[in-house]
Amino acid sequence: MDFSFGAEDEALRGRARAWLAEHLVGPYEEAIGLGGPGSEHEGVGARRAWERELGRGGWIGQGWEAEGGPGGAYGNRRLSLTGQVVWAEEYAAARAPARVGHIGENLLAPTLIAYGSPEQRARFLPGIARGEELWCQGYSEPGAGSDLAGIRTTAVRDPADGLYRVTGQKIWTSLAQDADWCFVLARTEAGSRRHRGLSFLLVRMDQPGKVEVRPIRQMSGTSEFNEVFFDGALAAEVVGGEGNGWSVAMGLLALERGVSTLVQQIGFAAELQRVVAAYVAAGAGDPVLRERLVRQWAELRTMRWNALRTLGSRDGDPGAPSVAKLLWGGWHRRLGELAVAVRGAVATAGPADWAPEVPYELGLDEEQRLFLFTRADTIYGGSDEIQRNIIAERVLGLPKESR
Incomplete structure (x- = not known):
């Protein structure tokens, strides 16, 4: 190709x-x-x-x-x-x-x-x-993260005005504190279970008393993830028809990793360059770290070619999004570990050790924040275990996991 x-x-x-x-x-x-x-x-x-x-x-x-x-x-x-x-x-x-x-x-x-x-x-x-309306994604819930089909958020349609009343809680909602809208996967059929009876709704975030956003403080000190509570929030739009939410949601996930994967990898390359520079500044004397850095570089190049191959495939690949997530999640997590390893003991010193008055998130340097945040890379966006299940069941045709 x-x-x-x-x-x-x-x-x-x-x-x-x-x-x-x-x-x-x-x-x-x-x-x-x-x-x-x-x-x-x-x-x-x-x-x-x-x-x-x-x-x-x-x-x-x-x-x-x-x-x-x-x-x-x-x-x-x-x-x-x-x-x-x-x-x-x-x-x-x-x-x-x-x-x-x-x-x-x-x-x-x-x-x-x-x-x-x-x-x-x-x-x-x-x-x-136009860049005027920002969105967030309302999928995961406290009891339905990787097992998305277990969601309990409900949406009841009022026949008088045709609007849905959405009630429930979503979690790990990126950028919810700044979003104007949220697309929400909710259960619209009472008594339905698993993949049935779900709908894909578009919900306005600016509904005082009906939508509440609570930032989740992470161990890096930042709060880009949030909890979102819906208490009778109004939704007029359902995408793909009522009851077809699972198909729409899975279609969205299949579209999630396109050219944006390459954008992500360019950012990864810049982070890798900083880690290599830190290794050189420290004397470049550890051969084990040098080998790990070379491996990171080679794996990043492999991910790039794999992403280009997938984007250029006319037939599509049902396992491509899961393979991509497994590759970059593990790679980025290992980079975070390398970022602190090349700096040695000094990387373990946080702001409280030298300046207690400095807010935690401001006292961390780039390498420390990279290490802390990347601990979540193999979990958010679909855990490694779920990605492997998808590849095994939907691509390789292996028996489904018993539930």
């Missing part, structure tokens, strides 16, 4: 690089390098404004499979797959602010295009493309 970039891609690279250099100024320049997993508390206001700047520049929704116009009916400029990779590479190279609109652009939008009604696409996609 040919992964090379053509003349059109290289021309796009020049335009993307020039646009980023021209627009990453003023308040956006101050937000360069801010945000991302473990650091979502950084520069939220500037990053939200940057999202609207990206929308005005036509850089959101490039991969949406929508009809009409040069960029599709709902997105901005329409780019080829290699064009999307080019933009992602230049965005990462410029250290542009971490996206706060990722969930809307890369998860909800493709799902609406695949399963939503024309009215739903017309209502919600333009706001995402």
